[in-house]
Amino acid sequence: MTDKNIRAGEATVADAPADDARLTFIGLIRTPWTDRRDCPRQGSEDGPECTLVVDEAWHPALAGLEAYATIEVLYWLDRSRRDLLTQSPRADGTTFGTFALRSPVRPNPIGTSIVHLDRIEHGTLTVRGLDCLDGTPLLDIKPDRALFIPKALPKPGV
Amino acid sequence: MTDKNIRAGEATVADAPADDARLTFIGLIRTPWTDRRDCPRQGSEDGPECTLVVDEAWHPALAGLEAYATIEVLYWLDRSRRDLLTQSPRADGTTFGTFALRSPVRPNPIGTSIVHLDRIEHGTLTVRGLDCLDGTPLLDIKPDRALFIPKALPKPGV
Numbered sequence: 001m002t003d004k005n006i007r008a009g010e011a012t013v014a015d016a017p018a019d020d021a022r023l024t025f026i027g028l029i030r031t032p033w034t035d036r037r038d039c040p041r042q043g044s045e046d047g048p049e050c051t052l053v054v055d056e057a058w059h060p061a062l063a064g065l066e067a068y069a070t071i072e073v074l075y076w077l078d079r080s081r082r083d084l085l086t087q088s089p090r091a092d093g094t095t096f097g098t099f100a101l102r103s104p105v106r107p108n109p110i111g112t113s114i115v116h117l118d119r120i121e122h123g124t125l126t127v128r129g130l131d132c133l134d135g136t137p138l139l140d141i142k143p144d145r146a147l148f149i150p151k152a153l154p155k156p157g158v
Numbered sequence: 159m160t161d162k163n164i165r166a167g168e169a170t171v172a173d174a175p176a177d178d179a180r181l182t183f184i185g186l187i188r189t190p191w192t193d194r195r196d197c198p199r200q201g202s203e204d205g206p207e208c209t210l211v212v213d214e215a216w217h218p219a220l221a222g223l224e225a226y227a228t229i230e231v232l233y234w235l236d237r238s239r240r241d242l243l244t245q246s247p248r249a250d251g252t253t254f255g256t257f258a259l260r261s262p263v264r265p266n267p268i269g270t271s272i273v274h275l276d277r278i279e280h281g282t283l284t285v286r287g288l289d290c291l292d293g294t295p296l297l298d299i300k301p302d303r304a305l306f307i308p309k310a311l312p313k314p315g316v
Contacts, residue, residue, distance in 0.1 A: 013215050020183040020295065021234050023266050024176040041308040057171050058265065060243040064258030074268060076179050085218040089310035099299040100222030102306050107216065108181050108297045110232060112270055137178065139266045141257040148260050150199040152247035 005081070008093040012083040013107075025137040027054040027123075029075055034134050036079070042102070043113050043131040050115075052125040052138055059123040068147055071117045071125075074140040075132055077109035111136070114144055163239070166251040170241040171265070185212040185281075185296040187233055192292050194237070200260070201271050201289040208273075210283040210296055217281040226305055229275045229283075232298040233290055235267035269294070272302055 006012065030051040033039045040047065052073065054062060065071065084105050086095040098106050115129035125141070142148075164170065189208040191197045198205065210231065212220060223229065242263050244253040256264050273287035283299070300306075 011218060013219075015215070018180040018182040021181040021236070022176040023179040023181065024240075025178040026265050041310065041312065042303070042306075057173070058243065058257075060169060061171075061256040061265075062258070063244060063253070063255035065255060067258070072270065074266070074270070078179070082182075085216065086221060089308070095221070096309060097221035097223060098219040099216075100220070100225070100301060101309065102300050102303065106298055106300075107184050107219075108232070110268065110298060112230065112232070112300075112303075114303070140264055140268060142260050142264075142270075143258060145200070145260065145270075145272070148200075150247070151254060151259065152199065154199065 007088040007091045009088050009095040011085045013085050026058050027138040029136040031134045040131045043129040050130040054123045066120050068143045070144040072142045073113050075111045076137040077104040077111050080104040080109035082107050165246040165249045167246050167253040169243045171243050183295040184216050187294040189292045198289045201287040208288040212281045226301045228302040230300045231271050233269045234295040235262040235269050238262040238267035240265050
């Protein structure tokens with residue numbers, strides 16, 4: 001039962017099969033960070049420029065996105081283990097539940113960031129505010145919820 | 159080439175295989191809305207109480223989450239088609255790119271909401287601010303990024 005890859009106080013889930021739904025990568029993210037130790041813990045608006053390189057098939061889906069100064073980006077943290085229930089961020093035995101952290105280690109390792117959109121050129125978005133490794137697979141791009149006004153007519157539920 | 163399920167002006171992607179990564183459902187969401195037509199277009203802080211029912215295996219991962227008044231919730235919009243490049247929200251021929259909308263129809267139909275956390279009892283979270291159908295599969299829960307302070311020591315990248 002000894003697992004050398006967990007820290008004092010951490011716990012894992014017994015069984016976490018990951019086959020309830022399937023994702024498709026729509027592109028990839030270019031950042032200055034190639035080693036996990038160099039990544040910031042959280043992105044910053046005045047961080048370096050990063051790019052979202054959208055696959056050509058999805059370029060038409062970017063139409064109209066340039067109207068938003070900030071956008072929400074979802075990406076797949078493909079190097080993360082997925083079975084930790086509790087984690088010890090400082091490796092000192094003090095633990096927090098996985099859902100009480102924004103750690104990349106989680107059952108579905110999906111990163112979400114709100115980033116500043118600088119420009120879109122040939123399907124490549126230049127942004128600031130990311131915190132992920134170079135080469136991270138891209139899952140989705142949406143207008144920042146704080147700026148978005150639904151385009152469709154209201155429904156009964158509002 | 160005629161697809162009765164798309165509106166005037168909308169376009170689909172030629173091929174969108176979804177098998178690059180796999181998700182595991184960690185629970186499900188209970189809301190008052192059982193028909194898509196009744197769901198609000200966006201959740202509201204003064205909307206009705208909804209619950210996030212977390213699977214028992216993941217209950218230990220909730221430890222410490224009660225410290226946050228607002229949390230981020232990720233869920234799987236399992237009834238959405240995934241191949242629309244452009245969409246006509248008012249069905250009037252005016253289209254927007256999928257990534258310029260917060261529509262549930264997207265290549266990876268993952269909903270993200272910031273909700274008010276009222277209480278946690280026996281692995282069930284009572285929240286306000288959701289907009290999804292009753293029975294929607296739950297993917298992840300994280301502290302609101304605006305409230306979260308990383309627990310680990312800073313790294314070179316900050």
